[in-house]
Amino acid sequence: MKHKRWATVRVLIWQHIWAIGTGVMILLSVFLSLMIWFNSNQSIAKSTVNDTTGVISTPKSQKNIYAIEQLLWNNAMGQHEAILDFRPTTRQILKRLSSWSVDKVKSRSVSRQELMQLAKQKNTAVLGFGDGIAGEIVSKVVGTQFDLPANGYVFNVVVPLSANPHKVYFLDDKHLKVYEFTITYIDKTLKNVSLSQTKNRVPVKVAYFSQHLMLKYTQSLQMATYSYLLASTKVDTFVTALFADSQATPRGYQEQANVIYNDGDSKQLTINTKKNTLQFDNYHTNLPISSYSDRLRSGYTMLKQLQQLPDNLYYFESHHDGRDLVFRLYSNGLPIFNQNGYGTVVIKTKSAKHVTLEFSQYILQVPLPVDDDEITEVVPTDTVLAMLAQAGYHNTDIADMRIGYTWETDSQNENIVVLKPEWYVELSKNETWHPVSALTKEVQ
Numbered sequence: 001m002k003h004k005r006w007a008t009v010r011v012l013i014w015q016h017i018w019a020i021g022t023g024v025m026i027l028l029s030v031f032l033s034l035m036i037w038f039n040s041n042q043s044i045a046k047s048t049v050n051d052t053t054g055v056i057s058t059p060k061s062q063k064n065i066y067a068i069e070q071l072l073w074n075n076a077m078g079q080h081e082a083i084l085d086f087r088p089t090t091r092q093i094l095k096r097l098s099s100w101s102v103d104k105v106k107s108r109s110v111s112r113q114e115l116m117q118l119a120k121q122k123n124t125a126v127l128g129f130g131d132g133i134a135g136e137i138v139s140k141v142v143g144t145q146f147d148l149p150a151n152g153y154v155f156n157v158v159v160p161l162s163a164n165p166h167k168v169y170f171l172d173d174k175h176l177k178v179y180e181f182t183i184t185y186i187d188k189t190l191k192n193v194s195l196s197q198t199k200n201r202v203p204v205k206v207a208y209f210s211q212h213l214m215l216k217y218t219q220s221l222q223m224a225t226y227s228y229l230l231a232s233t234k235v236d237t238f239v240t241a242l243f244a245d246s247q248a249t250p251r252g253y254q255e256q257a258n259v260i261y262n263d264g265d266s267k268q269l270t271i272n273t274k275k276n277t278l279q280f281d282n283y284h285t286n287l288p289i290s291s292y293s294d295r296l297r298s299g300y301t302m303l304k305q306l307q308q309l310p311d312n313l314y315y316f317e318s319h320h321d322g323r324d325l326v327f328r329l330y331s332n333g334l335p336i337f338n339q340n341g342y343g344t345v346v347i348k349t350k351s352a353k354h355v356t357l358e359f360s361q362y363i364l365q366v367p368l369p370v371d372d373d374e375i376t377e378v379v380p381t382d383t384v385l386a387m388l389a390q391a392g393y394h395n396t397d398i399a400d401m402r403i404g405y406t407w408e409t410d411s412q413n414e415n416i417v418v419l420k421p422e423w424y425v426e427l428s429k430n431e432t433w434h435p436v437s438a439l440t441k442e443v444q
Contacts, residue, residue: 065303066300066315071086075122080203082202085332086333092194102182103183105148105149107152107178107179108180112208116208116213121160125193128155130314132153132154133154133155138170149179152177155212161189168183202217209398219380220378220379221378221421223421225418226405228368229365230364230409233361233363239269242269242306246267250262258271278360285298287302295325299325308327337435341360346358378423384401388425388440398425402423423437424436425439
């Protein structure tokens with residue numbers, strides 16, 4: 001009887017061995033998942049860059065990097081408003097524009113006054129880029145039927161909102177040039193594009209300032225402070241991506257506060273371990289960089305290689321005919337500034353073969369709930385200009401002005417970044433951006 005019972009047990013075990021094995025695997029999987037979760041939380045709590053897991057950036061198209069970043073709304077009464085949360089509306093406009101047919105482009109030179117009059121036309125929407133964009137890139141953003149000169153500059157696009165529109169204008173603010181297209185066919189007009197969901201519509205005046213059109217805010221803005229969880233990318237991720245096509249394995253060594261990797265041939269990555277900022281030098285670039293359009297396209301290719309294409313990264317500005325390209329993280333349609341360069345990628349063409357990339361390990365990952373009590377009053381444009389003049393900075397000293405967010409680390413939690421709205425100006429002498437509060441501190 002005893003042997004029979006044992007035989008029965010053995011049969012049952014063999015019959016259920018697969019079920020038992022599966023159960024064991026499930027329990028092991030749960031145990032390992034818990035361990036990974038626990039260790040990840042421990043790494044975040046330590047807040048050390050080396051322990052932070054790599055961040056995978058969301059792929060983003062070229063036309064979404066070089067996107068519209070300003071919307072001026074001119075109504076039928078001749079009133080002008082800046083739309084701060086413009087992206088939903090510009091998406092509607094661009095979608096409808098893509099179905100329009102137009103005649104061949106006509107270009108002409110204009111005066112500053114004529115340029116402003118085109119931008120102030122009644123019943124139009126003016127789509128503004130962060131800085132001048134090459135015509136080839138603009139055509140990809142607005143519609144390939146708008147066949148613009150590949151290396152022509154475009155700062156603004158004037159789009160008619162009437163029921164029977166006739167022309168679309170592309171404005172080159174810097175060179176005082178207009179590219180004009182006559183509309184030959186329209187599937188859907190922009191007459192019924194809705195602004196009902198749009199908040200923060202601000203009255204503005206259109207002015208010409210430092211070789212470009214500028215929207216001057218005529219009243220104060222009440223703006224919220226935002227917070228984000230901070231994320232970072234491992235250095236190993238950058239090393240793997242940037243030296244992928246090197247013949248030799250990159251070697252790393254310490255030099256004072258820097259860790260340096262190079263392949264002994266044409267590439268070097270320098271990491272500032274105190275600031276967690278990086279500079280990559282490529283002395284043998286094989287990307288086309290001979291023209292303005294080339295440099296914009298190659299800039300996007302480098303961002304892809306660097307794996308720096310988060311959803312909130314956009315083109316901000318360029319200098320020296322696109323030899324210096326600046327991309328910034330944005331929040332609510334406004335650029336983010338930081339004195340250490342966090343949230344910024346700068347691509348510099350030093351020579352025909354030498355290109356540098358300057359960036360940081362940090363990105364903003366998850367927005368946190370807004371605190372309604374933290375509201376900042378942002379004063380009108382003319383008030384800012386008066387404050388700057390009193391501090392010794394006059395219009396000729398200023399290349400550009402923007403409302404943006406200042407990136408600050410939360411005093412209670414270094415894993416949280418606080419974004420505070422304020423005015424920024426770019427000084428002409430060195431093409432650097434500064435918070436107005438810092439420039440006017442002594443006279444406040």
